[in-house]
Amino acid sequence: MKLESKIPKGALDTKWNDYKSNVALVAPNNKRKIDVIIVGTGLAGAAAAATLGELGYNVKAFTFHDSPRRAHSIAAQGGINAAKNYQNDGDSIHRLFYDTIKGGDYRSREANVHRLAEVSTQIIDQCVAQGVPFAREYGGLLENRSFGGVQVSRTFYARGQTGQQLLIGAYQALSRQISLGTVTMYNRHEMVDLVVVDGKARGIIARNLLTGKLERFSAHCVVLGTGGYGNVFYLSTNAMSCNVSAAWRSVKKGALMANPCFTQIHPTCIPQSGEYQSKLTLMSESLRNDGRVWVPKSQEDAQAIQKGKKTALDIPDSERDYFLERRYPAFGNLVPRDVASRAAKVECDKGLGVSPTGLAVFLDFSSAIERYGKSEAHSKGMNATKEQIIAMGTKIVEAKYGNLFEMYEKISGENPYVYPMKIYPAVHYTMGGLWVDYNLETNISGLFAMGEANFSDHGANRLGASALMQGLADGYFVLPYTIGSFLSKEISTPTISTNLPEFEQAEKACQERIECLINVKGNQSVESFHRRLGKIMWDYCGMSRTAEGLKKGRQMIRELRAEFYKDVYVPGQSNDYNPELEKAYRVADFLEMGELMMLDALERNESCGGHFREEYQTPEGEAMRDDENYCFVSAWEWDDQNPILHKEDLIFENVELKTRSYK
Amino acid sequence: MKLTLKVWRQKNNKAAGQFETYNVEANEHMSFLEMMDVLNEQLIEEKKEPVSFEHDCREGICGTCNMVINGQAHGPQKGTTTCQLHMRHFKEGDTITVEPWRATAFPVIKDLVVDRSSFDRIIQAGGFISVNTGQAVDGNAIPIEKDIALKAFDAATCIGCGACVSACPNGSAMLFTSAKVSHLGLLPQGEVEHSRRVLNMVAQMDKEGFGMCSNVGACSAECPKEISLENIARMNREYFKAVLTSDLK
Numbered sequence: 001m002k003l004e005s006k007i008p009k010g011a012l013d014t015k016w017n018d019y020k021s022n023v024a025l026v027a028p029n030n031k032r033k034i035d036v037i038i039v040g041t042g043l044a045g046a047a048a049a050a051t052l053g054e055l056g057y058n059v060k061a062f063t064f065h066d067s068p069r070r071a072h073s074i075a076a077q078g079g080i081n082a083a084k085n086y087q088n089d090g091d092s093i094h095r096l097f098y099d100t101i102k103g104g105d106y107r108s109r110e111a112n113v114h115r116l117a118e119v120s121t122q123i124i125d126q127c128v129a130q131g132v133p134f135a136r137e138y139g140g141l142l143e144n145r146s147f148g149g150v151q152v153s154r155t156f157y158a159r160g161q162t163g164q165q166l167l168i169g170a171y172q173a174l175s176r177q178i179s180l181g182t183v184t185m186y187n188r189h190e191m192v193d194l195v196v197v198d199g200k201a202r203g204i205i206a207r208n209l210l211t212g213k214l215e216r217f218s219a220h221c222v223v224l225g226t227g228g229y230g231n232v233f234y235l236s237t238n239a240m241s242c243n244v245s246a247a248w249r250s251v252k253k254g255a256l257m258a259n260p261c262f263t264q265i266h267p268t269c270i271p272q273s274g275e276y277q278s279k280l281t282l283m284s285e286s287l288r289n290d291g292r293v294w295v296p297k298s299q300e301d302a303q304a305i306q307k308g309k310k311t312a313l314d315i316p317d318s319e320r321d322y323f324l325e326r327r328y329p330a331f332g333n334l335v336p337r338d339v340a341s342r343a344a345k346v347e348c349d350k351g352l353g354v355s356p357t358g359l360a361v362f363l364d365f366s367s368a369i370e371r372y373g374k375s376e377a378h379s380k381g382m383n384a385t386k387e388q389i390i391a392m393g394t395k396i397v398e399a400k401y402g403n404l405f406e407m408y409e410k411i412s413g414e415n416p417y418v419y420p421m422k423i424y425p426a427v428h429y430t431m432g433g434l435w436v437d438y439n440l441e442t443n444i445s446g447l448f449a450m451g452e453a454n455f456s457d458h459g460a461n462r463l464g465a466s467a468l469m470q471g472l473a474d475g476y477f478v479l480p481y482t483i484g485s486f487l488s489k490e491i492s493t494p495t496i497s498t499n500l501p502e503f504e505q506a507e508k509a510c511q512e513r514i515e516c517l518i519n520v521k522g523n524q525s526v527e528s529f530h531r532r533l534g535k536i537m538w539d540y541c542g543m544s545r546t547a548e549g550l551k552k553g554r555q556m557i558r559e560l561r562a563e564f565y566k567d568v569y570v571p572g573q574s575n576d577y578n579p580e581l582e583k584a585y586r587v588a589d590f591l592e593m594g595e596l597m598m599l600d601a602l603e604r605n606e607s608c609g610g611h612f613r614e615e616y617q618t619p620e621g622e623a624m625r626d627d628e629n630y631c632f633v634s635a636w637e638w639d640d641q642n643p644i645l646h647k648e649d650l651i652f653e654n655v656e657l658k659t660r661s662y663k
Numbered sequence: 664m665k666l667t668l669k670v671w672r673q674k675n676n677k678a679a680g681q682f683e684t685y686n687v688e689a690n691e692h693m694s695f696l697e698m699m700d701v702l703n704e705q706l707i708e709e710k711k712e713p714v715s716f717e718h719d720c721r722e723g724i725c726g727t728c729n730m731v732i733n734g735q736a737h738g739p740q741k742g743t744t745t746c747q748l749h750m751r752h753f754k755e756g757d758t759i760t761v762e763p764w765r766a767t768a769f770p771v772i773k774d775l776v777v778d779r780s781s782f783d784r785i786i787q788a789g790g791f792i793s794v795n796t797g798q799a800v801d802g803n804a805i806p807i808e809k810d811i812a813l814k815a816f817d818a819a820t821c822i823g824c825g826a827c828v829s830a831c832p833n834g835s836a837m838l839f840t841s842a843k844v845s846h847l848g849l850l851p852q853g854e855v856e857h858s859r860r861v862l863n864m865v866a867q868m869d870k871e872g873f874g875m876c877s878n879v880g881a882c883s884a885e886c887p888k889e890i891s892l893e894n895i896a897r898m899n900r901e902y903f904k905a906v907l908t909s910d911l912k
Contacts, residue, residue, distance in 0.1 A: 065719070067780065072725070086803060125801055125802045127802075136807055164822075165816075172786065175790060239719040240720075240721060274692055278694075278697050278700055278721065279721050281721075407723065477796070577772065579713075580713060
């Protein structure tokens with residue numbers, strides 16, 4: 001199979017504009033006759049559904065939630081990047097493009113990333129117009145902060161709830177189109193299969209989660225904005241129902257899964273507290289603007305803290321190792337996520353961890369509190385005492401990060417204004433996803449993928465505040481143009497009938513698959529299998545990987561999968577509201593996706609971004625990339641025995657491949 | 664810690680429901696939903712039907728979870744969703760009752776799961792600013808006073824969970840609706856269609872069968888995002904203004 005990226009010719013910074021001027025359009029009278037299915041109503045899905053509705057297409061939008069406002073985009077905390085250069089600190093489209101390529105460790109497509117940087121500025125304008133209440137300065141203009149891996153302030157934010165505010169903006173735009181009748185919304189409907197007719201994606205089979213009934217929906221094309229697959233690890237910062245099934249069902253129909261081993265482990269999450277734990281909670285990267293990461297210098301102190309005999313406050317500054325500042329002086333605490341996560345793991349592996357399990361490091365705000373307090377005292381002309389300075393500084397930190405501190409206290413039961421937070425890396429985001437070309441079209445004609453569900457923009461590591469940017473870029477400003485490349489050829493295609501044999505076969509296969517799970521009637525819960533899968537993934541395909549471990553992990557997953565189909569217990573009926581059954585078919589897909597991730601990680605004999613192979617590291621423990629042999633996208637065709645690897649070579653014409661350094 | 668749970672079980676919206684009693688062993692670090700997970704694992708082991716309840720992000724932001732715990736929407740801790748409530752707020756031997764939201768406009772689907780699509784329809788009636796993709800001016804072309812932006816933000820933090828309706832003796836959706844009216848109406852971008860918005864949203868709210876507001880204040884007291892009653896006052900004012908001064912009918 002030849003993978004054609006369909007990147008337009010011409011200079012990097014004019015490609016997108018030229019493309020927009022030349023891409024085939026669909027006339028308004030024809031748009032009315034064209035149906036588009038959009039699966040998922042997070043940032044990408046809701047934005048695309050609203051925009052395509054505004055343009056006049058007949059949109060059918062699907063979410064498994066009770067409302068489109070629940071999508072997990074809502075939980076993004078820190079912010080959204082845009083190359084506005086409002087701070088006059090040297091930002092530009094080129095710099096955002098370059099930072100993203102470098103941050104992704106040179107494993108993403110230049111043209112896609114440049115386009116992302118170009119449309120970033122329009123996103124902010126659009127969101128402001130929708131009423132997104134971004135943080136503002138006293139002069140009434142928009143405020144910015146910094147995120148990891150960059151040296152400018154280009155992140156726009158709404159306290160620690162940026163994702164929520166952006167999603168509500170997109171949800172409102174979508175609601176407006178629903179009220180106008182251009183979008184038909186199907187809540188509590190989950191895509192369980194893709195229907196391909198004559199090589200083109202022409203519809204989906206959706207399960208009505210209230211009745212359990214399988215329903216057929218047809219369209220001229222299908223767009224997936226169904227998020228990432230981080231929940232394959234069981235414990236992650238993803239919401240409980242995030243899953244890979246829409247993407248994986250498409251893979252089963254011939255779509256390629258690209259770079260599945262590129263997963264992001266976020267450095268600042270609240271550590272696991274027990275075996276019963278159902279998910280992990282992120283503490284926003286924005287905290288690293290002001291928080292300093294450290295562990296005790298000595299193992300004796302670390303052990304005393306682990307046993308509860310000492311607290312962070314008992315360790316004097318001279319006995320603390322601010323290891324990110326020490327190892328990466330140029331970027332300090334704001335190194336990219338992959339780098340920060342690995343550094344924390346190294347310290348914990350040395351026995352310097354600070355929680356009872358030894359798997360945590362401190363994130364300390366005392367310096368920031370003191371700095372802000374002094375500045376406040378100075379501006380008020382006060383000769384303040386230490387207590388007054390701390391009180392004033394605490395207030396400022398509270399204004400910046402109040403909701404995050406509150407969330408930390410609710411979960412951990414400790415006051416983070418007094419005791420430093422304890423944090424540990426956790427699975428957060430997946431850079432890999434469905435292979436798409438420049439049009440965001442997969443190798444199945446008429447099947448598109450946006451946002452976290454595709455692979456194209458973040459390479460081997462995503463920079464903070466870039467997920468919201470990509471989701472909205474794809475949904476508002478990219479797909480509505482690129483979809484024309486396909487739909488302009490479909491204007492004479494009449495409405496697709498759901499009585500076609502392809503629909504019938506797909507529905508029958510789904511019914512059988514679901515009955516098969518219910519009929520196992522074994523003894524172990526779905527949850528218990530998911531936990532075991534997660535443990536295997538974390539142990540062998542987590543923060544650091546080895547060839548030996550990956551081989552072993554792959555074998556273990558195959559065995560677990562066999563056991564699942566022999567001994568899983570799914571209570572209830574298929575034709576009923578049945579959340580356990582939903583979990584079961586999602587976990588069944590994770591059990592295959594997990595194996596593919598192991599295989600991809602095993603095939604990629606280099607370390608890059610979030611993919612760290614112990615065999616490939618410098619003497620200082622930094623990742624060692626192999627541009628000569630691995631500067632390509634791995635795009636996998638699934639096969640139960642031997643998945644087939646296809647390669648798309650990455651060509652860098654504008655950026656020089658360098659060893660990524662944040663020192 | 665050993666707990667006794669009295670959980671509302673109801674097969675569907677036509678069947679009558681009843682409380683069932685269960686014993687659960689929890690620990691203080693668990694979240695309330697993790698304790699419910701333990702109960703469900705137990706039920707599945709006994710080949711009984713697990714309790715249906717809705718949840719997703721478990722970070723207090725998606726607004727999916729909805730349990731009335733010991734008579735209070737989202738339980739005893741102020742400003743906290745069910746998923747963020749931890750068992751350290753309960754003690755050994757406690758009996759805890761768990762019910763779904765109770766409101767005419769939120770019919771029960773099964774056990775603790777209710778239908779909140781009426782909220783979506785209120786937003787569809789006018790909870791937006793009519794701006795198509797691509798029509799926006801530069802973000803900094805619309806300066807907004809910091810305090811106004813913060814007020815709009817406070818109203819915008821509503822997660823649409825429905826606790827306000829459940830807490831209200833009249834089953835009113837005034838806090839939810841007024842939060843959206845305030846969020847958009849306070850901002851200059853939303854001012855243009857402000858009258859139309861408030862009239863349409865209030866009309867939809869009434870049509871859905873939500874009750875009237877009688878200034879009890881339970882909505883705000885039990886709101887996990889602590890949305891202020893001030894929003895209701897603002898909406899009443901704006902509604903009357905629109906009724907009396909606007910040509911819209």
